[in-house]
Amino acid sequence: MKITRHEIKPRMSRAVIHNNTVYLCGQTSDGADIIEQTTLMLAKVDKLLEEVGSNKGQILSATIYISDMKNFALMNSVWDEWVIEGNTPSRACVEAKMAREALLVEISVIAAV
Numbered sequence: 649m650k651i652t653r654h655e656i657k658p659r660m661s662r663a664v665i666h667n668n669t670v671y672l673c674g675q676t677s678d679g680a681d682i683i684e685q686t687t688l689m690l691a692k693v694d695k696l697l698e699e700v701g702s703n704k705g706q707i708l709s710a711t712i713y714i715s716d717m718k719n720f721a722l723m724n725s726v727w728d729e730w731v732i733e734g735n736t737p738s739r740a741c742v743e744a745k746m747a748r749e750a751l752l753v754e755i756s757v758i759a760a761v
Contacts, residue, residue, distance in 0.1 A: 654700055663700050665761055669708070670700050672757040682719040682752045686726040693757055704730070706760040707737040713744040713754040723753055 655662035664671045675696070677688035697703050714723055720741065731737075737757075746754065 654696075663696055665700060668761050670697070670702055670759050670761050672696055672759070674713070674754045674756045676746075676751050676754045678750065679752075682714075682722045683726055685752050686723050689753060689755055690726065690730045693755060697757075697759055700761060702759045702761045704759075705732050705735045707757055708760060709758045710737050710739045711756045712739065712741040713746070713756075714741060715744065715746050715752045717743045719752060 649666065652665040653661040654664070660673050662673050672693065675689050675692045677685050677692060679685035679688050694704060697706070712723070712727075714720060723741075737759075744754075746752070
């Protein structure tokens with residue numbers, strides 16, 4: 649079984665492909681508020697998926713980590729505009745403490761290639 653790693657870093661790879669499935673590391677983005685961070689974060693997902701030969705229409709599963717559930721509706725307003733209607737992945741969203749206080753949202757994605 650071949651495993652392909654993209655953008656290998658000391659602690660992680662930005663993407664790992666195995667059996668026509670791509671696993672993205674958690675994507676975050678700096679920004680002033682939850683809307684900006686979510687928008688920039690999803691743009692990073694788009695770019696990374698494109699780099700490995702996939703796209704948001706191929707997402708199988710997404711796990712979203714949000715620092716405060718009071719921002720859930722605002723995050724969803726961006727998500728709902730981004731996701732392809734009729735092609736929505738399975739998804740979980742949980743409140744979590746982030747690696748840095750300024751981070752409000754993070755996403756981990758699994759997609760078909």
